Amino acid sequence: MTPSASQRLNVDLLEEKYTAWQNDPASVGENWAAFFEGFELGSAQLKRKAVTDPQTKSSTPAQSTSDEELTIRGKTGAMVYAYRTIGHTAAWINPLEEAPPDVMALDIEEFGFSQEDLDTPVASQYYRNGEHMSLRELRAELQRVFCGQIGFEFMHIHNREVRNWLRDHIESQLQSQSRDASAKEQAFRAVTAAETFERFLHKKFPGEKRFSLEGGESLMVALDTILENGPSLGIDEVLMGMAHRGRLNVLANFLGKSLKVLLYEFQQNYVPNLVAGDGDVKYHLGYESERVNSLDEKVDIKLSANPSHLEAVDAVVEGKARARQRQLGDTAQRKKVLPVLIHGDAAFAGQGLVAEVLNLSQLRGYRTGGTLHLIVNNQIGFTTMPEDARSSDYCTDVAKMIEAPVFHVNGDYPLEVLRATELALEFRQKFGRDVIIDVVCYRRHGHNEGDEPEFTQPLVYRKLKKHGSVVEHYGRRLQEAGDFTMAELEAISQEFESRLEKELGELKELEQSGDGHPHMESTAIDQPDFNYNAVSTGVPVDTLREIGVKLSETPDDFHVHDKLKRRFLDKRREAAEAGGPFNWSFAEALAFGTLLTEKHSVRLSGQDCRRGTFSQRHAVLYDTVTRDRYIALQHLSEDQGQMCVYNSLLSEAAVLGFDYGYSLVAPEMLIMWEAQFGDFANGAQVIIDQFIASAESKWSRPSRIVLLLPHGYEGMGPEHSSARLERFLQLCADQNMQVANLTTPAQYFHILRRQVIREVAKPLVLMTPKSLLGLPECVSTVDDLATGTYFHEILDDYRRPCVPGDVNRIVFCSGKVYYDLLAHRTKEELDDTVIIRIEQLYPLHQDCLMQVVGQYEHAHKWVWCQEEPLNMGAWSYIGPRLQKLTPYKIRYAGRDRASSPATGAKTIHKLEQKKLVQQAFTL
Ligand SMILES: Cc1ncc(C[n+]2csc(CCOP(=O)(O)OP(=O)(O)O)c2C)c(N)n1
Numbered sequence: 007m008t009p010s011a012s013q014r015l016n017v018d019l020l021e022e023k024y025t026a027w028q029n030d031p032a033s034v035g036e037n038w039a040a041f042f043e044g045f046e047l048g049s050a051q052l053k054r055k056a057v058t059d060p061q062t063k064s065s066t067p068a069q070s071t072s073d074e075e076l077t078i079r080g081k082t083g084a085m086v087y088a089y090r091t092i093g094h095t096a097a098w099i100n101p102l103e104e105a106p107p108d109v110m111a112l113d114i115e116e117f118g119f120s121q122e123d124l125d126t127p128v129a130s131q132y133y134r135n136g137e138h139m140s141l142r143e144l145r146a147e148l149q150r151v152f153c154g155q156i157g158f159e160f161m162h163i164h165n166r167e168v169r170n171w172l173r174d175h176i177e178s179q180l181q182s183q184s185r186d187a188s189a190k191e192q193a194f195r196a197v198t199a200a201e202t203f204e205r206f207l208h209k210k211f212p213g214e215k216r217f218s219l220e221g222g223e224s225l226m227v228a229l230d231t232i233l234e235n236g237p238s239l240g241i242d243e244v245l246m247g248m249a250h251r252g253r254l255n256v257l258a259n260f261l262g263k264s265l266k267v268l269l270y271e272f273q274q275n276y277v278p279n280l281v282a283g284d285g286d287v288k289y290h291l292g293y294e295s296e297r298v299n300s301l302d303e304k305v306d307i308k309l310s311a312n313p314s315h316l317e318a319v320d321a322v323v324e325g326k327a328r329a330r331q332r333q334l335g336d337t338a339q340r341k342k343v344l345p346v347l348i349h350g351d352a353a354f355a356g357q358g359l360v361a362e363v364l365n366l367s368q369l370r371g372y373r374t375g376g377t378l379h380l381i382v383n384n385q386i387g388f389t390t391m392p393e394d395a396r397s398s399d400y401c402t403d404v405a406k407m408i409e410a411p412v413f414h415v416n417g418d419y420p421l422e423v424l425r426a427t428e429l430a431l432e433f434r435q436k437f438g439r440d441v442i443i444d445v446v447c448y449r450r451h452g453h454n455e456g457d458e459p460e461f462t463q464p465l466v467y468r469k470l471k472k473h474g475s476v477v478e479h480y481g482r483r484l485q486e487a488g489d490f491t492m493a494e495l496e497a498i499s500q501e502f503e504s505r506l507e508k509e510l511g512e513l514k515e516l517e518q519s520g521d522g523h524p525h526m527e528s529t530a531i532d533q534p535d536f537n538y539n540a541v542s543t544g545v546p547v548d549t550l551r552e553i554g555v556k557l558s559e560t561p562d563d564f565h566v567h568d569k570l571k572r573r574f575l576d577k578r579r580e581a582a583e584a585g586g587p588f589n590w591s592f593a594e595a596l597a598f599g600t601l602l603t604e605k606h607s608v609r610l611s612g613q614d615c616r617r618g619t620f621s622q623r624h625a626v627l628y629d630t631v632t633r634d635r636y637i638a639l640q641h642l643s644e645d646q647g648q649m650c651v652y653n654s655l656l657s658e659a660a661v662l663g664f665d666y667g668y669s670l671v672a673p674e675m676l677i678m679w680e681a682q683f684g685d686f687a688n689g690a691q692v693i694i695d696q697f698i699a700s701a702e703s704k705w706s707r708p709s710r711i712v713l714l715l716p717h718g719y720e721g722m723g724p725e726h727s728s729a730r731l732e733r734f735l736q737l738c739a740d741q742n743m744q745v746a747n748l749t750t751p752a753q754y755f756h757i758l759r760r761q762v763i764r765e766v767a768k769p770l771v772l773m774t775p776k777s778l779l780g781l782p783e784c785v786s787t788v789d790d791l792a793t794g795t796y797f798h799e800i801l802d803d804y805r806r807p808c809v810p811g812d813v814n815r816i817v818f819c820s821g822k823v824y825y826d827l828l829a830h831r832t833k834e835e836l837d838d839t840v841i842i843r844i845e846q847l848y849p850l851h852q853d854c855l856m857q858v859v860g861q862y863e864h865a866h867k868w869v870w871c872q873e874e875p876l877n878m879g880a881w882s883y884i885g886p887r888l889q890k891l892t893p894y895k896i897r898y899a900g901r902d903r904a905s906s907p908a909t910g911a912k913t914i915h916k917l918e919q920k921k922l923v924q925q926a927f928t929l
């Protein structure tokens with residue numbers, strides 16, 4: 007069999023390195039050197055074994071006494087290398103195991119040593135600079151470093167500097183493990199506060215869902231370490247995302263949310279103090295606070311509200327962090343704002359969004375300087391055990407795809423969690439990369455407090471009954487080491503319990519005295535009521551010309567592709583100078599350009615959006631000789647806003663989540679996410695349903711995010727026709743967002759500008775065109791964009807073929823089909839029909855619509871025409887609304903009910919399209 011190209015490459019590389027090492031061991035780096043030393047050792051032993059025992063095929067090295075050709079150094083190097091690489095498999099990271107795993111691959115015999123060698127002095131130039139020690143000492147030391155209560159995974163990292171930095175820090179921490187009494191006490195306080203909080207709630211509100219942290223209390227030590235060490239490492243702000251587990255505990259004990267308020271939320275008669283909307287359950291709410299550490303240093307901590315959908319908040323937190331970094335001017339280093347994501351073991355291993363968000367972490371348009379991931383690995387997901395929840399050994403293995411270091415820590419050892427977090431923080435600040443802390447623990451109760459875990463996990467839970475709490479284990483060790491007395495530790499527990507009792511007592515008094523509810527801190531953002539007031543989005547003609555011309559220019563020494571010069575830039579210049587015609591993409595560029603010169607920054611992200619899926623945008627031009635980039639939108643004026651346009655990774659959910667998060671923090675910017683085709687937006691359905699459509703109602707968090715979704719029937723098949731307009735319309739209520747399907751470049755220009763300029767903030771879902779991008783009739787002129795013009799929710803028929811009183815039929819439509827209808831009417835000279843465009847479907851400007859149709863008092867035939875099948879498109883949304891305005895039955899012209907959005911055959915498409923257009927004028 008011939009080896010594959012990659013295999014050949016690896017073999018070639020190995021040979022090359024091997025030869026180099028034979029000539030000069032120092033020339034290949036220490037890991038390769040250790041590898042070859044071990045390799046020579048093994049192969050020499052096998053050769054020897056084959057000579058003495060030709061029958062045996064075992065690869066286990068024979069017990070050796072002394073071999074001239076095998077150096078002690080070689081064996082030692084191989085052993086050190088093995089501990090660094092797989093030492094974590096022998097670490098005692100599982101608190102539910104009675105002993106650490108016995109890993110044969112780390113037996114000294116594996117490296118050619120025997121038990122008689124234990125007192126032999128050994129050394130490797132790759133460990134402690136060749137320091138000599140007995141084999142017994144070396145083994146003990148390697149065991150302590152790599153097989154204690156932390157399992158370090160870092161040898162998968164390709165970058166030598168990063169890997170060696172980790173190695174040196176992990177190995178040098180050996181000497182610095184001892185902590186002073188105050189650090190020990192602080193860790194004890196953190197786990198005790200967490201345990202007391204849960205036990206108190208358990209006692210006072212039995213059976214109430216709280217998703218107890220019990221078993222995973224050491225999480226609080228990790229958070230505490232961020233607060234303590236963050237400021238000295240340059241961290242000013244922590245943006246957090248987390249799911250249900252331990253959330254109330256984190257709110258109370260890390261973010262400092264008022265205990266009275268938290269306890270109040272548990273009361274039977276609790277009524278939320280909503281600004282507007284429908285609110286959410288207590289364990290989904292966000293919170294923001296400023297915390298001060300023991301050195302009096304401040305850190306802002308913001309926990310994002312999140313939906314039940316596990317891991318969906320990750321992308322949102324990353325986007326928020328990026329926007330904050332921009333606001334703080336920290337875009338070069340990204341050290342000041344730290345994203346912290348807390349995950350469950352089952353969710354981290356199971357949810358695809360995790361991989362997508364990890365994949366964002368080093369990308370130009372999305373990086374946030376590294377995220378600290380904390381896994382509350384309670385070794386269960388609801389009732390599902392790890393063996394049914396993942397195909398990997400560790401729940402964290404997905405993180406290796408970005409070569410993140412992973413520290414697995416035994417959750418019964420708070421000080422080890424402290425150590426892992428210190429290292430993780432230092433690592434993140436140094437390298438700007440993600441790092442994972444896997445706190446291996448257990449879940450004391452059922453999934454929630456109403457669940458009986460013994461139905462499904464009888465053995466684990468029987469074992470857990472005998473397993474003391476984190477506080478008990480840690481407290482016992484502190485006593486045994488003589489650090490604290492039993493009485494001192496009990497006093498700390500008592501202090502927390504008394505505080506909770508006091509808060510609950512005061513709350514009851516407050517209720518009894520009728521003095522009202524405790525003060526509710528809220529992260530809600532209030533905003534003005536929605537209205538249809540026209541927003542002045544027109545721009546002076548001179549400004550449009552000036553910007554238009556700049557958008558057609560490149561620097562003198564820039565080599566533009568010839569076709570782009572002729573067909574794109576030169577045409578733009580002509581249009582800019584002549585006041586039109588402006589096509590869709592030029593109108594878009596003018597909207598961006600005018601906003602930028604008005605000092606609003608603009609961010610556009612999505613797959614291939616720099617060029618544009620349909621080669622229409624060319625926001626970034628590439629030099630044909632050097633591939634240098636030129637972004638004309640960044641060169642409009644001295645003090646303009648910033649134009650950020652990024653091709654994204656091939657994900658919908660993570661990228662839309664990210665941009666949505668960004669939009670929450672940067673309402674002054676125009677933030678857009680573009681789907682390659684609108685169909686693909688359903689890959690981000692969780693972000694659309696759980697955040698974009700409902701976040702204002704649940705959490706009072708407004709957003710101005712824009713979704714650009716190419717949509718329209720052009721015979722491109724089932725997957726490139728529909729952005730599922732019907733789904734967006736179904737999500738609409740309470741003026742939660744705007745959904746529009748436009749027909750002119752000017753309308754596009756105005757709606758984009760309105761999105762930033764308008765006071766009220768609402769997401770905007772835009773069905774965007776494909777064929778209209780190049781349709782000669784689909785153009786606007788400077789008069790349509792000039793001062794005094796604005797966006798029209800409804801477009802009356804300005805090409806009306808007769809006087810209003812003679813109109814018999816009104817065809818209503820939205821989007822691209824307008825041009826098909828117009829062509830048909832012109833061709834067939836159907837001069838008793840007007841075509842009214844509903845440009846913004848939601849919120850529907852009913853007054854405006856009534857005013858328009860009011861002119862056509864003799865029109866008894868009202869038709870809704872759409873390209874989509876009957877069960878899709880806007881019909882089921884708009885039909886009943888139009889019906890309210892007329893006593894005559896609304897007629898439907900469109901495709902028949904269908905399970906797939908569009909046919910795969912172009913010929914059938916054409917026939918269907920012809921039919922629906924004809925129906926609009928004949929039904
Ligand atoms: C996307 C999604 N699917 C399913 C659920 C239902 N669910 C809630 S918690 C849970 C188990 C989570 O396990 P894990 O991530 O290990 O967290 P733990 O509860 O153990 O802390 C499941 C399946 C959900 N919330 N989100």
Ligand SMILES: [Mg+2]
Binds near residue numbers: 350351387
């Ligand atoms: Mg779990």
